[in-house]
Amino acid sequence: MKVCVIGSGLGGLLAACSFAKKGYKVDVYEKLPYPGGRFTNIDYKGYQLSTGALHMIPYSGNGPLGTMLKKLDADVEIVDSKPQVLFNIEGENLTIGEIAKVFPLRYKVGLLKLLAKLKLNEGDKESFAWWVKKQVNSELALKIADAFTGWSLSLDASEVSSKEVLKEIKNFYKYSGPGVPMGGCRGVTRALLEVLSAEGGKLHLKNSVEKIYGDKHAEGVIVEGEKKNYDLIVSNVGLKATASLAGELFPENYKKSIMNIKSSWGIKISVASDKPMLDFSGVLLTPYAERIHGINEVTNVSPVLAPQGKHLIMSHQILKPDRNVKLEIEKGLKDLKKLFPDFNKHCKILATQVHRKNWPVNRVPSGKVISPRTPLRNIVNVGDAIKPLGMIETDGIAGGVKEAINYVEREFS
Ligand SMILES: Cc1cc2nc3c(=O)[nH]c(=O)nc-3n(C[C@H](O)[C@H](O)[C@H](O)COP(=O)(O)OP(=O)(O)OC[C@H]3O[C@@H](n4cnc5c(N)ncnc54)[C@H](O)[C@@H]3O)c2cc1C
Structure with a gap:
C-alpha cells in the first residue's frame, strides 16, 4: 500500500513511522524547510527555543506517546519531572499536599472532598470550573483550576468539560508526568526521522501539497504542480485545511460541521x-x-x-482572540x-x-473528541485535531494516531 502523509508534525511523523514499520511505502510531504511542525527546536543564540511546545510530554515516558515511541524503537529518553508540579501561592512554591494550609478553615472540608473526588469522579458535560465550585466555592480553588487548564490546554476551566479534565487528572495518576525529552522537542522529532529513514520512508521538505484529487475515493495528491498516486492519504494539517485540500471530494454538510471549531491560542x-x-x-x-x-x-x-x-x-x-x-x-x-x-x-x-491562527496551541480544543475518519474511506486525519478523551496535547496525538492505524488495518486488511 502506498501512503502519503501530508505534514511532518508530530502526528504526521508518528503515523508515517507506524505505517513504514508495517511495510507500507510512505512519503511525507512538508511545506516548510524543516520537519517537526510545532514540535521541534529553534536554535537562537545557543538556546533551544521551540516552534510550539514547552519541551514537555504530558504523561512522560509511560503515557500513550512514550509507549508509541518505544514500540517504534525511537531512540529518545524522556525524564520524569520531580516534583511534577508546584503551586506558587503567596510567594511560596507549595506541593499539592501543602496547598490545604493556605485555604481558610471554612473551605478545608470542601477541599478534602475535592481532592478525593479528583480520583473517583467521572465528571460530566458541565465545565470543570462549575465542577470545582460545586465541591469548594473558593476563589483560590478556581484560580488553581484555571492555572491547570490554562497551562495544559490553553483554555479557562470554564471552557472545558469536567469529564475531560477529570480523565486527564486520572491519567496523571495512571502514567505520571509531565516529562522532558532529552534534547527537547527536537529529541523526539529527530528520533522519529531516524526510524522513518531506517524503515524506507521518505521525507520531502519544501513540498507543499496543493490538492487531494480523486472521484469517489482519493486517488492521490498534487504536490508542487505534480500528480502523485496513493492508496491512502494521512493528513496532519488539521480538519479545515484537509477539507480545503479535498475540495469537492468532501460533502458540504461535513465542511459546515467543522467550520465553527475554534482553535486554542x-x-x-x-x-x-x-x-x-x-x-x-x-x-x-x-x-x-x-x-x-x-x-x-x-x-x-x-x-x-x-x-x-x-x-x-x-x-x-x-x-x-x-x-x-x-x-x-x-x-x-x-x-x-x-x-x-x-x-x-x-x-x-x-x-x-x-x-494563533494557523500555528495555534491546539487546532481543536481539548475535550472535543473527533474521529480520525473523514467522509472518504481512504483519507484519515491525525494530529492535534484528533485526541481521545482525557489525553493532553502530544499524548492525545499519539492516542489519535493509534485510532487512525487501527481504522486503516480494519478497513484495508
Ligand atoms: C505555546 C505552545 C506550548 C505547547 N506546549 C506543549 C507541551 O509542552 N507538550 C505537549 O505535548 N504539547 C504542547 N503543545 C502542543 C504541541 O506543540 C502540538 O500539539 C503538536 O506539536 C501539534 O502537532 P501536529 O502534528 O498536530 O501538527 P503540526 O505540528 O502543526 O504539523 C503540521 C505540519 O504540516 C505542515 N503542512 C501544513 N500544510 C501543509 C501542506 N499543504 N503540505 C505539506 N505540509 C503542510 C506544517 O508546515 C506542519 O509542519 C504546545 C503548543 C504550543 C503552541
Missing part, C-alpha cells in the same frame, strides 16, 4: 537566565499571576537546551518580574511567541 515567553530560577524540572503553576498560568525550566533536566552555565525558562498564557496582543505580552512580562523579584538581575527575554 496562547503566548509563550522564553527567558535566558544566568542562574536556575526554579530548582526543579516540573511545572510551577501560578494561580495568582494576572496572565501567566505556569512556568518550567527544562534545562534542569536537559542542559543542552541552553549554553553552558545558562538556563532556559518558559512561561505560558492563554491568548483570547479579542484581546490586544501587545498588552497581553506586557502583562505576561509583568507577571514574570513579580514572580521572580531578581528577574532583572539574572534574566533576559529571548523571545515572545504568539501562537
Whole structure:
C-alpha cells in the first residue's frame, strides 16, 4: 500500500513511522524547510527555543506517546519531572499536599472532598470550573483550576468539560508526568526521522501539497504542480485545511460541521537566565499571576537546551482572540518580574511567541473528541485535531494516531 502523509508534525511523523514499520511505502510531504511542525527546536543564540511546545510530554515516558515511541524503537529518553508540579501561592512554591494550609478553615472540608473526588469522579458535560465550585466555592480553588487548564490546554476551566479534565487528572495518576525529552522537542522529532529513514520512508521538505484529487475515493495528491498516486492519504494539517485540500471530494454538510471549531491560542515567553530560577524540572503553576498560568525550566533536566552555565525558562498564557496582543505580552512580562523579584538581575527575554491562527496551541480544543475518519474511506486525519478523551496535547496525538492505524488495518486488511 502506498501512503502519503501530508505534514511532518508530530502526528504526521508518528503515523508515517507506524505505517513504514508495517511495510507500507510512505512519503511525507512538508511545506516548510524543516520537519517537526510545532514540535521541534529553534536554535537562537545557543538556546533551544521551540516552534510550539514547552519541551514537555504530558504523561512522560509511560503515557500513550512514550509507549508509541518505544514500540517504534525511537531512540529518545524522556525524564520524569520531580516534583511534577508546584503551586506558587503567596510567594511560596507549595506541593499539592501543602496547598490545604493556605485555604481558610471554612473551605478545608470542601477541599478534602475535592481532592478525593479528583480520583473517583467521572465528571460530566458541565465545565470543570462549575465542577470545582460545586465541591469548594473558593476563589483560590478556581484560580488553581484555571492555572491547570490554562497551562495544559490553553483554555479557562470554564471552557472545558469536567469529564475531560477529570480523565486527564486520572491519567496523571495512571502514567505520571509531565516529562522532558532529552534534547527537547527536537529529541523526539529527530528520533522519529531516524526510524522513518531506517524503515524506507521518505521525507520531502519544501513540498507543499496543493490538492487531494480523486472521484469517489482519493486517488492521490498534487504536490508542487505534480500528480502523485496513493492508496491512502494521512493528513496532519488539521480538519479545515484537509477539507480545503479535498475540495469537492468532501460533502458540504461535513465542511459546515467543522467550520465553527475554534482553535486554542496562547503566548509563550522564553527567558535566558544566568542562574536556575526554579530548582526543579516540573511545572510551577501560578494561580495568582494576572496572565501567566505556569512556568518550567527544562534545562534542569536537559542542559543542552541552553549554553553552558545558562538556563532556559518558559512561561505560558492563554491568548483570547479579542484581546490586544501587545498588552497581553506586557502583562505576561509583568507577571514574570513579580514572580521572580531578581528577574532583572539574572534574566533576559529571548523571545515572545504568539501562537494563533494557523500555528495555534491546539487546532481543536481539548475535550472535543473527533474521529480520525473523514467522509472518504481512504483519507484519515491525525494530529492535534484528533485526541481521545482525557489525553493532553502530544499524548492525545499519539492516542489519535493509534485510532487512525487501527481504522486503516480494519478497513484495508
Ligand atoms: C505555546 C505552545 C506550548 C505547547 N506546549 C506543549 C507541551 O509542552 N507538550 C505537549 O505535548 N504539547 C504542547 N503543545 C502542543 C504541541 O506543540 C502540538 O500539539 C503538536 O506539536 C501539534 O502537532 P501536529 O502534528 O498536530 O501538527 P503540526 O505540528 O502543526 O504539523 C503540521 C505540519 O504540516 C505542515 N503542512 C501544513 N500544510 C501543509 C501542506 N499543504 N503540505 C505539506 N505540509 C503542510 C506544517 O508546515 C506542519 O509542519 C504546545 C503548543 C504550543 C503552541
